Amino acid sequence: MYQTARPHVLPPQSFDELLGGGGGPATVGALRAGERSWRLLVVRALLDAAATEPTGPLPPLTAGWRLLARARSVAEPEVERLLTYPAVGMWAAHTLRRLRGTADDEAPLWVETGYLHALAASAAVRAGLEFRTAVPVRHGWAVLPALGAMRVPDGPDWGAAEVSASGGDREVRVAGRRLGGPDWHALTELRADGCTLLLDDTDPYRTLRRPVVPEPVDGTDEWQELFRSAWEVLTATGREEARALADGLVSVVPRPRSERFRPRSASSGDAFGTALASVPDDGEQFASTLVHEFQHNKLSAFMHLFTLYGDDGARLYYAPWRDDPRPLGGLLQGVYAFFGVTSFWRRRDHPLGRFEFALWRAQTAHALDVVGHSDGLTELGRRLVAGLAEQLRPWLAEPVDRRIGALADLVVADHRATWRAYHLRPDPDVVRALAAKWQEGRSGAGRAAGPSRTAAHDAAPVPGKPVRAFDTRAVLARWLLADRAGFEELRDEPGATVAGARPEDLDLVTGRTAEALDAYWALVARGEGTPENWVGLGLAARAEGDPAGDGLLAHPELAAALYAELDGRADPLELGRRLTAPGLG
Structure with missing residues (x-):
């Protein structure tokens, strides 16, 4: 044939x-x-x-x-x-x-x-x-x-x-x-001016994992309207990019609606031309999702032609868009996708759009720096990373409203510190030595210094088991920027709408940092020292100008381990201040 x-x-x-x-x-x-x-x-x-x-x-x-x-x-x-x-x-x-x-x-x-x-x-x-x-x-x-x-x-x-x-x-x-x-369910064509996608809700191999049975969508008018709106956003944002996406994507696989501001999507290198997506909140979110997944599609197809890395996947890295540690290949896919996401939001001029731009330019730049220092990249892989970094560099200097920029900075620090708290394990010998120095310092017999530079080096990540998604405060920030009235309705029981959210998290993102500081301190002091609470304490302390914030955010895993070693007989904020001592590195 x-x-x-x-x-x-x-x-x-x-x-x-x-x-x-x-x-x-x-x-x-x-x-x-x-x-x-x-x-x-x-x-x-x-x-x-x-x-x-x-x-x-x-x-x-x-x-x-x-x-x-x-x-x-x-x-x-x-x-x-x-x-x-x-x-x-x-x-x-x-x-x-x-x-x-x-x-x-x-x-x-x-x-x-x-x-x-x-x-x-x-x-x-x-x-x-x-x-x-x-x-x-x-x-x-x-x-x-x-x-x-x-x-x-x-x-x-x-x-x-x-x-x-x-x-x-x-x-x-x-x-x-x-x-x-009556027993036949035909696939629906999502149509917009210049683009048609099949809404595939029947193929057993559509969900990119194990085969599944058909799940016909009850009424596709909502998907059609969302796609029409998304296409208007895509063409307004970049007509040439929209045309390329229309030429590359063939189908969308519908999945159930997720929480607001928490869309779920996926793609696979084995299935060029598709994007799996939960029901979007609106057309703009749908457009962002299509850009994200099409970036993955392109890079996967490119890697079927060229080799960008040679890595056995044993070493794991921090990926700013994931809660779990990722291998080099996954991190490389992520930076390519979120470069496209950053570029998309850069051209959306409203508070939520500027927040997404500020957030993803910082996180993508961080990940590009990490992946660029990996010895697993091929020469072509290094060229790709260097090219993305060069384009992103001037975007980092572009002005963003001060309040929006501060929210993005909080979310960046939150995700990085929470990831550390869950996935890094300090050396027990180091923790015991620091506890001994702390006790000597408290008794006047010696000086409670910070750990040595060697002690502060990161160990290999150990996948933890988060109790809530790392983006919880980011989702609250999105509510605040996009729907202030809706945000205010969250106050009585935030976790009922945003899974994992607590009242002190709302205080933190709205700038009520003194109240948030007291709440997180009380939680840690009474034995509820989850990573989220240690990091929340660090974020609130930093916002209040307390140097403890820098120590807690830089080494939340060490603060929590040291606090436990001392049986809770230490002020959590004082621990944070000591962790900023010279030599921590």
Whole structure:
């Protein structure tokens, strides 16, 4: 069906655009061509690995491939688009892992490999062929990729359904039911001026993890209106960037609504052209999410052509947009995505937009500095990081309203310190030595000095178990900037609306720092020394001009460990002041 092709070569301009975090329509077209070849290689490897596997009640895989080739001979553009559909990439990658023993699933293997027949049937429908085949049924659903799903009730969890098209009108039936009938759920097209995305709520491989059953959205008008609004924002923010995104993204996978200001989204290097997204708060948030995930899409496709790092993933790093430590590859993906997010918010001129810009320029610059010093990058990886850092550098000097900038600084310090408190473990010997010095100093027998520079060096991160998300105070800041009336309604019971939020957090973000300081101090003193409370104490102390704030924010993990070693017989603020002593480094 396919002939050997020459290796892919990116034009110099496209190469430079991608290294700089951008990429216009021509560049995205080159990436799509590379992804098509990558996709075919994975599918070919899957078919080779599955050649001797049982196919259950389904036809041989060779029959599916023949039907696919037949459809392509009639409707090549349609079938090519289908082969590069994002969920097809997830299917091929997941199923190949199953065949190689590196992944598992509850479904019989023939259900996974049999998706090829569903792909072929979908291609045949698009080509208008007369045909007859069988496709897998998962928990009562037979799916035709990029078309929709047919409900097939009253059967086993894993089965097969006949798909056919016959007669002069080539009427298509699945399990005897007509496409377009009451049991058929067709995918919705989200349309805006110049862009169309499929809202994929049926494909088993759409969620980028394990296969799932269809979850048809009840009413898609909200998604349509949100997409139309998002597209207006994208074109107003950057028409060329919007055009490139429209050329690259194919589908959106809807997920349930999340908390306000806490959208959830994802993408995968195996599924170029899709973004998984919770129901957005508004069009602007949706636009930001699409920019974010499309950056991931571009970098993943670029890394299928070039090597940016060589790292076994054993070393973990702080990623300013995650609560967990991340390997080098994850950090590199993050800086690329949040460079795009920063660029997006830089052009949104309202209080929340300026806050997001101030926040993400600082966090992205920090992460670029960290990843730039890694010895795991290739020469090309170093070029990419240096190019992003060079573009970001002048943005750091751009003015932001003082109040908004102060909120962004608070959120930056909050996330970094909370991450340290959860994921770094001070050396017990160092903690005991500091406790002894503290007690000597309190008794007048010696001076309670800060730890040595060597003692202050960070150990390798140890993933902790946060009791709440690290962005809790950031979410409150967003409420404050975008909806002051709504923010005031949070005061009686903030945790009911913003998971994990407490009244002292509201005091902190609104500038009632003396009240917040008293509240955090009392919590720590009575034994509720969670990382959030130690960091809150540090943030409030810093805002009040107490030098304890700098010590607590620089070394919250050490402050908490030392306080515990002293059995709580120390003033938490005094500990913070001592942690600013020279030599802490």
